[in-house]
Amino acid sequence: MPAAETLRDLLSEGTALTIVCHNNPDPDCLASALALGRIAAAAGVDERRILYSGEISHQQNRAFVNLLDVDLESLDPEAVRDRADGSLLAFVDHGVPGANNRVPEGTPVDVVIDHHPHESIDARFVDHREDAGATATILTEYVRDLDVEIDATLATALLFAIRRETLGFLRGATSAEYAAAAFLHERSDGDLLRQLVSPAVSGATADAIATAIENRSIRGSALLSNVGRTNERDALPQAADYLATLEGVETAVVFGIVEDAIQLSARSTDSRVHAGDALDEAFGDAGSAGGHREMAGGEIPLGIFADDAADGEKLGSLVETVVTARLADASGWRKRRARRERARSETSAR
Incomplete structure (x- = not known):
């Protein structure tokens, strides 16, 4: 079964989805969390939330959250560890409890989608591609393969995340990043993308x-x-x-x-x-x-x-x-x- 379908089937088993961002999340992490939430919604998961810890202080990260109206909540480590039965836990753009996140070590994780190096990842569903230029690239593939409805906000978020993570396709970009960008380009908001690229610097x-x-x-x-x-x-x-x-x-x-x-x-x-x-x-x-x-x-x-x-x-x-x-x-x-x-x-x- 293709990975996208496997992910959708797993999500459909849950009554809720908690998506945990890494500490001080960047656009790649935030856009990936938004996309995973949309996939979960399409799979019938009504309760979804995105958690983070640390700060969002980089001017591009602040602009990303504000302009795209990203709904974020502060992470409570104990609440994540002791979540209710049927509530799934997902990591995007990181992969191990306690490593670049405040989730207690040993907490069971259901979904991990990441492109950063890890020696070992333990989860029910893992898509770990170190050769990918951005985690947002992987989520774009899932959105496309599952025919999930994508509006201008999500398309712009994913496109900006890929652009930012690869420094304008000059660092670590592969053919997958260009394919994802081609898919997202016609669906994105050009004016919004320009605002994200050039935010004010404090x-x-x-x-x-x-x-x-x-x-x-x-x-x-x-x-x-x-x-x-x-x-x-x-x-x-x-x-x-x-x-x-x-x-x-x-x-x-x-x-x-x-x-x-x-x-x-x-x-x-x-x-x-x-x-x-x-x-x-x-x-x-x-x-x-x-x-x-x-x-x-x-x-x-x-x-x-x-x-x-x-x-x-x-x-x-x-x-x-x-x-x-x-x-x-x-x-x-x-x-x-x-x-x-x-x-x-x-x-x-x-």
Whole structure:
């Protein structure tokens, strides 16, 4: 039986569907949740809700929720774990309880649809495609294959999500993304799409990006930048996107302290560096980290690096020292830098 039909049949067994987004959800996660909700409605599931935890602070994410009128609720971990019989639980754009979400570890999951790397996923229905450029691509296929009614709002949401996740079809895009975009294009709202692409940027976000640019440290083809303490979590991936475009830079990692955790965002075009593996190797034992070859992120509890008494410049300095050392060890940048320095020395000697 085709995967889309298998998913529909499973959904039709439930009396309700809870769709959990990952922490601080982005357009790919939100659009996928919207599409899965539409599929569930078509399958006869009357009660549907989309839950999230963290913040929606990136200006594009806020515009996405507001312009598309996405109905979101805060996640209550215990309520999700202890949900009523017949209530199905679905993850989109993430796959494991407790990893980039606040769902208690070991909670049974019914549906997982994702394109991020995972070692193991346990659910009744799993569509895990690491080669897909976006989770929204997979949901677009389901909507099309099941002939689910798609209005301009959903089409625009999915199209924008695919565009954003692949950086305008320049990062990780496959023929499936182009096929999905072709299907969605004629059904989407062009004016709404333009508003989502170019939302207003807050002054605080611009300041955080400026700090990342000012504090950049380039080591060979790798760039590291510490923005210090900030409330603008989503400025980190924006800064990483920009800094990765600098001449000579193949890998950029931006990190900072947000509330009680260290947030990291990495971008890489270096074929020798898998950004997700590098962050996981560096910080997997201390928090949650990982992602794709070209883009990755991480969140590490601040207590791992400093005692509660540390603050201000002392804390910032300690975080930078530990993060930089771990990244260098995990990625092999230190070894490659040493080889380059030896080569330059030998050339000078000759």
